[in-house]
Amino acid sequence: MTLATQARFAAVESFEQERRRILVRHRLQSVVGLILFSLVLAVSLQHSGFLDANIGSDPLARIGVFLGRMTPKLQADALLADRRTAGSLASWFYDLPLWLRAAYQTFEMAALATAIGAAGAVVAGLLCARNLMPFAPVRFVVRRSLEAIRTLPDMILALILVAAFGVGPFAGVLALTVSTVGGLGKLFAEINEQIDPRPLEAIEASGANRARQIRYGVLPQVLPAYASYALIRLEGNLAAAAALGIVGAGGIGLELQRAISYTEFDTYLAILLLMVGMIFAIDIISEQIRHRLIGLGGPR
Amino acid sequence: MSEAAVERDRMAAKAAGPSWPRRLAPPLLTLLGVAILARMAVDVGFSPTRLFHGAGRLGQLVGTMVPPSSGGQFLHILSALGETLAMAFVGTLLGALAALPLGILGAKTVVSQPVLHFAFRRVLDLFRGVPALVWALILVSAFGLGPFAGVCALALADIPHLAKLFAEAIENADAKPVEGVRSTGMAPLGVVRFGLLPQVAPVMASQCLFYLESNFRHAAVLGIVGAGGIGFELEERIRVFAFSVVAFIILLYMLSVAALDTASRELRKRLA
Numbered sequence: 001m002t003l004a005t006q007a008r009f010a011a012v013e014s015f016e017q018e019r020r021r022i023l024v025r026h027r028l029q030s031v032v033g034l035i036l037f038s039l040v041l042a043v044s045l046q047h048s049g050f051l052d053a054n055i056g057s058d059p060l061a062r063i064g065v066f067l068g069r070m071t072p073k074l075q076a077d078a079l080l081a082d083r084r085t086a087g088s089l090a091s092w093f094y095d096l097p098l099w100l101r102a103a104y105q106t107f108e109m110a111a112l113a114t115a116i117g118a119a120g121a122v123v124a125g126l127l128c129a130r131n132l133m134p135f136a137p138v139r140f141v142v143r144r145s146l147e148a149i150r151t152l153p154d155m156i157l158a159l160i161l162v163a164a165f166g167v168g169p170f171a172g173v174l175a176l177t178v179s180t181v182g183g184l185g186k187l188f189a190e191i192n193e194q195i196d197p198r199p200l201e202a203i204e205a206s207g208a209n210r211a212r213q214i215r216y217g218v219l220p221q222v223l224p225a226y227a228s229y230a231l232i233r234l235e236g237n238l239a240a241a242a243a244l245g246i247v248g249a250g251g252i253g254l255e256l257q258r259a260i261s262y263t264e265f266d267t268y269l270a271i272l273l274l275m276v277g278m279i280f281a282i283d284i285i286s287e288q289i290r291h292r293l294i295g296l297g298g299p300r
Numbered sequence: 301m302s303e304a305a306v307e308r309d310r311m312a313a314k315a316a317g318p319s320w321p322r323r324l325a326p327p328l329l330t331l332l333g334v335a336i337l338a339r340m341a342v343d344v345g346f347s348p349t350r351l352f353h354g355a356g357r358l359g360q361l362v363g364t365m366v367p368p369s370s371g372g373q374f375l376h377i378l379s380a381l382g383e384t385l386a387m388a389f390v391g392t393l394l395g396a397l398a399a400l401p402l403g404i405l406g407a408k409t410v411v412s413q414p415v416l417h418f419a420f421r422r423v424l425d426l427f428r429g430v431p432a433l434v435w436a437l438i439l440v441s442a443f444g445l446g447p448f449a450g451v452c453a454l455a456l457a458d459i460p461h462l463a464k465l466f467a468e469a470i471e472n473a474d475a476k477p478v479e480g481v482r483s484t485g486m487a488p489l490g491v492v493r494f495g496l497l498p499q500v501a502p503v504m505a506s507q508c509l510f511y512l513e514s515n516f517r518h519a520a521v522l523g524i525v526g527a528g529g530i531g532f533e534l535e536e537r538i539r540v541f542a543f544s545v546v547a548f549i550i551l552l553y554m555l556s557v558a559a560l561d562t563a564s565r566e567l568r569k570r571l572a
Binding site for chain 2: 040041048105108152164169239247257276283
């Protein structure tokens with residue numbers, strides 16, 4: 001055997017060793033990962049009481065009974081009759097005008113909270129953008145406050161605000177406004193940090209004051225993106241506002257809660273359908289507007 | 301008119317700015333928007349006196365929050381917090397397991413029939429409109445109070461979201477490795493295991509972690525409608541106006557949310 005062949009064998013040998021070592025390490029990692037995961041799962045299953053939950057003797061049958069109670073008792077021949085006839089659509093949606101008014105109130109809550117919250121978020125976004133706010137302490141404080149708001153679910157905020165401002169949609173609007181500032185403020189700051197600095201510098205060089213620099217150097221660049229994010233937030237706020245009614249903050253959620261507490265499950269389904277339909281419709285409209293905004297705001 | 305004259309007129313018109321109606325439109329629209337919002341504000345019961353009165357009461361409430369105290373029930377609160385975390389974990393896992401087959405069916409590259417694809421996606425869209433809280437209301441009345449209903453609600457609310465994300469992950473996967481593995485003559489299951497899975501598994505895992513974070517927040521809220529955990533404790537304390545304990549629970553909760561978010565961000569960074 002020549003020296004060259006020997007060297008080649010040695011090289012192959014060391015390569016094989018290295019490969020084996022990597023394989024063993026990978027397997028070990030997956031085994032340890034799997035054990036950790038199962039451990040967390042076991043503890044979670046035990047602690048959440050998921051397995052030994054007292055859910056009655058025959059859960060599937062109970063779901064069946066429940067679904068049965070949720071299905072409206074419609075009759076084909078009386079479908080279009082007035083609301084006093086049993087089995088008609090009108091008797092299923094018996095309080096439709098009231099529900100529509102409640103749904104509109106939910107929409108008002110979401111729209112107000114989004115508008116006021118977005119206005120607050122514009123200010124917060126300017127105060128914590130690295131390229132627009134030169135004082136680091138201000139940026140730090142605003143950023144941390146926004147983060148703190150984001151960790152707090154709006155429902156918990158609403159509970160506290162209902163205790164302070166009384167039951168009704170007003171407390172719900174306040175809760176949603178605060179959480180909108182937290183969510184949009186961060187996004188707006190990120191948009192601000194990605195702007196092209198040249199227009200801003202040009203306006204600064206012309207001797208404009210700070211407010212005009214932002215008005216003519218920043219806003220034209222960021223406004224389409226702001227509007228698009230605000231519309232996405234409106235969709236989210238609509239779903240949240242519907243849910244807030246459950247803790248007494250007005251709107252369609254209140255009607256939902258009422259139907260549940262009177263065990264009118266078919267009414268519950270009717271209101272739920274109305275709610276989902278409303279959220280669906282707003283989603284579609286806002287998507288159309290957003291696509292158009294992006295189309296306008298794209299090539300600049 | 302010569303071409304140059306037309307061009308000159310055009311430039312002159314441009315220099316003069318847009319016509320009057322065009323200049324007036326933005327402020328008028330803004331005014332209209334503000335008027336509509338003001339009308340809405342009146343509708344939801346906004347009034348300055350109410351704002352001041354409520355702010356005063358809020359100030360009082362916050363005053364009673366200091367100093368936060370556990371009320372001698374630290375271990376009890378900690379256990380409730382653990383229950384919420386456990387609910388979030390099991391709920392996310394169940395949701396992900398159920399979303400996996402739906403996501404595969406929802407991918408355009410798997411089910412290429414356009415009508416089926418469209419219908420499937422729209423059904424998922426429809427269910428995405430139902431928030432976890434609404435599921436929880438139904439399930440609490442079906443299964444009774446307790447975390448079981450909460451876990452099911454979280455899972456059910458996650459399924460349409462995760463299925464859509466999974467479907468997109470599968471659609472975005474590179475077709476070349478799949479082709480390559482198939483060309484070696486491997487069975488379809490092997491093609492999925494070695495061609496597709498290495499591409500989509502990290503994406504899916506990081507999305508699951510994302511939903512774990514959001515479910516931890518949702519699980520806290522579900523407690524309010526009777527699905528156990530920290531939300532239940534919180535609501536009880538608010539109801540009896542024990543706001544120093546409320547402040548303690550909220551602070552503890554915010555800390556644990558921040559901790560979970562950090563841990564999940566680290567894990568996701570490793571997956572990417």
